[in-house]
Amino acid sequence: MLLSFEKVTSYYGKTPILKDMTFGLPKGQCLCVLGRNGVGKTTLMRTIMGLTDWSSGEIRIEDQDISKAPTYERAKHGLGYIPQGRQILGNFTVKENILLGTFARSDGDSQVPELCLRLFPYLAENLNKRAGLLSGGQQQQLAIARALATNPQVLLLDEPTEGIQPNIVFEIGETLHMLNKELGITLILTEQHIKVARRLGDAFIMMDNGRIVARGSMDEMTDEVVNKHMTI
Numbered sequence: 738m739l740l741s742f743e744k745v746t747s748y749y750g751k752t753p754i755l756k757d758m759t760f761g762l763p764k765g766q767c768l769c770v771l772g773r774n775g776v777g778k779t780t781l782m783r784t785i786m787g788l789t790d791w792s793s794g795e796i797r798i799e800d801q802d803i804s805k806a807p808t809y810e811r812a813k814h815g816l817g818y819i820p821q822g823r824q825i826l827g828n829f830t831v832k833e834n835i836l837l838g839t840f841a842r843s844d845g846d847s848q849v850p851e852l853c854l855r856l857f858p859y860l861a862e863n864l865n866k867r868a869g870l871l872s873g874g875q876q877q878q879l880a881i882a883r884a885l886a887t888n889p890q891v892l893l894l895d896e897p898t899e900g901i902q903p904n905i906v907f908e909i910g911e912t913l914h915m916l917n918k919e920l921g922i923t924l925i926l927t928e929q930h931i932k933v934a935r936r937l938g939d940a941f942i943m944m945d946n947g948r949i950v951a952r953g954s955m956d957e958m959t960d961e962v963v964n965k966h967m968t969i
């Protein structure tokens with residue numbers, strides 16, 4: 738397994754939010770993490786990155802135990818994180834936002850990667866534009882470009898299509914599909930759009946109240962499973 742969780746419980750203060758989670762993610766797979774609002778999907782991402790208050794259990798990447806490693810060290814193991822809401826720095830330029838990602842590289846390269854320019858022609862043509870002036874979809878592209886600048890082997894994407902116009906949702910989905918299937922970047926994403934999840938995912942985890950309540954390959958994610966765990 739490229740990334741694995743063994744009995745991981747993760748806390749904010751004294752409150753366990755993720756409870757006793759065990760799963761493994763093979764290299765090159767796309768795993769979709771699904772569930773209603775507030776079930777702990779963001780907390781799962783933050784636990785992988787070491788951003789909750791503390792966690793117990795074991796988190797491994799390529800057989801190395803990173804459970805107690807600080808966030809910057811996890812990033813150097815090849816974990817790239819795109820948080821919910823994107824967290825683009827609006828007063829900085831497109832180029833500066835991308836270059837921020839290079840700080841987490843282990844090879845010291847500090848250029849805008851050619852891949853980012855090739856994937857996102859709009860960004861390539863607007864490197865000196867203030868990022869705050871971009872549309873939601875363009876900012877999501879920028880967040881993906883910034884994460885790619887870390888040269889990740891795993892990308893964690895928290896609701897990448899949230900708040901984005903429907904036609905751009907499709908485009909972002911296709912970009913992620915390309916990163917996964919053509920470039921072999923392993924993906925973990927939380928996603929409310931079931932269609933996008935079905936298109937991208939090889940496997941799914943359905944969460945409720947901090948626990949995994951259903952899992953399987955994507956073709957095992959029937960409408961029944963979705964309706965049971967995702968509709969209100």
Ligand SMILES: Nc1ncnc2c1ncn2[C@@H]1O[C@H](COP(=O)(O)OP(=O)(O)OP(=O)(O)O)[C@@H](O)[C@H]1O
Nearest residue numbers: 749750754772773774775776777778779780781821
């Ligand atoms: N920083 C925090 N401190 C304390 N509790 C938190 C913190 N962040 C989240 N929680 C709690 O953890 C639980 C899970 O939240 P989380 O954001 O992980 O869920 P989610 O499934 O990602 O939901 P959403 O789809 O709304 O983002 C919620 O009950 C939330 O109130």
